[in-house]
Amino acid sequence: MMFIVFEGIDGSGKTTQAKLLAKKLNAFYTYEPTDGLIGRLIREILKGEKKCEKETLALMFAADRVEHIRLIEEKLRESHVVCDRYLYSSIAYQTSQGVDEDFILQINRFAKKPDVVVLLTVDIEEGIKRLGKEKEIFEKERFLKKVQNKYLELAKKEDFIVIDTTNRSIDDVHEDVLNQINVKL
Numbered sequence: 001m002m003f004i005v006f007e008g009i010d011g012s013g014k015t016t017q018a019k020l021l022a023k024k025l026n027a028f029y030t031y032e033p034t035d036g037l038i039g040r041l042i043r044e045i046l047k048g049e050k051k052c053e054k055e056t057l058a059l060m061f062a063a064d065r066v067e068h069i070r071l072i073e074e075k076l077r078e079s080h081v082v083c084d085r086y087l088y089s090s091i092a093y094q095t096s097q098g099v100d101e102d103f104i105l106q107i108n109r110f111a112k113k114p115d116v117v118v119l120l121t122v123d124i125e126e127g128i129k130r131l132g133k134e135k136e137i138f139e140k141e142r143f144l145k146k147v148q149n150k151y152l153e154l155a156k157k158e159d160f161i162v163i164d165t166t167n168r169s170i171d172d173v174h175e176d177v178l179n180q181i182n183v184k185l
């Protein structure tokens, strides 16, 4: 069974594409931050309702992931798993916030390596337009540019599938995802 991860900045179309692929493959769809105890706390911090140090937030994303991986491994016994955000979100977003990359890698040592990572990219302005108005602290233009550049750097090192979604329809991107995943198999 395959563990497939979607990554990309907010508004790149991850949730849309991850759900379409999961449906097509009859796979289990899941996401981070999760709806678990730690994931819920993370969402409160992202909305600005609570505050903490950026390193604390990095630790919370990693802790949320420890719990999540148990579920992912259980599901992988029966079906493919499509995950909307994973470890690479921590590397791209938390380093863009100024957290030391080695620290992030250390606290995520346990993270199971996905079989395939699909990175969706988008022109930053189009991504923000797709989201409507800014909802969370990370949905700022300059910050997202930095995050996307970090993702592209990781993509080269780790051999991600990279698909640009700018000015392309949801169906067109979905076709591309299917074709490129087939090539990887």
Ligand SMILES: Nc1ncnc2c1ncn2[C@@H]1O[C@H](COP(=O)(O)OP(=O)(O)O)[C@@H](O)[C@H]1O
Pocket: 008, 009, 010, 011, 012, 013, 014, 015, 016, 017, 130, 131, 165, 168, 169, 170, 173
């Ligand atoms: N290729 C696309 N073209 C236009 N709009 C899109 C496209 N893909 C997704 N959207 C829309 O953009 C918004 C954000 O998409 P979503 O999949 O939630 O992105 P993400 O999970 O990366 O933040 C949604 O309203 C979605 O319907």
Ligand SMILES: Cc1cn([C@H]2C[C@H](O)[C@@H](COP(=O)(O)OP(=O)(O)O)O2)c(=O)[nH]c1=O
Pocket: 009, 010, 011, 014, 015, 032, 033, 046, 061, 084, 085, 086, 087, 089, 090, 091, 093, 094, 136, 138, 139
């Ligand atoms: C999983 C993860 C998410 N994030 C951030 C990215 C998003 O801005 C935010 C919430 O994720 P998410 O709900 O997936 O937002 P969206 O659907 O808009 O892409 O959490 C991190 O900074 N580090 C992480 O490890």
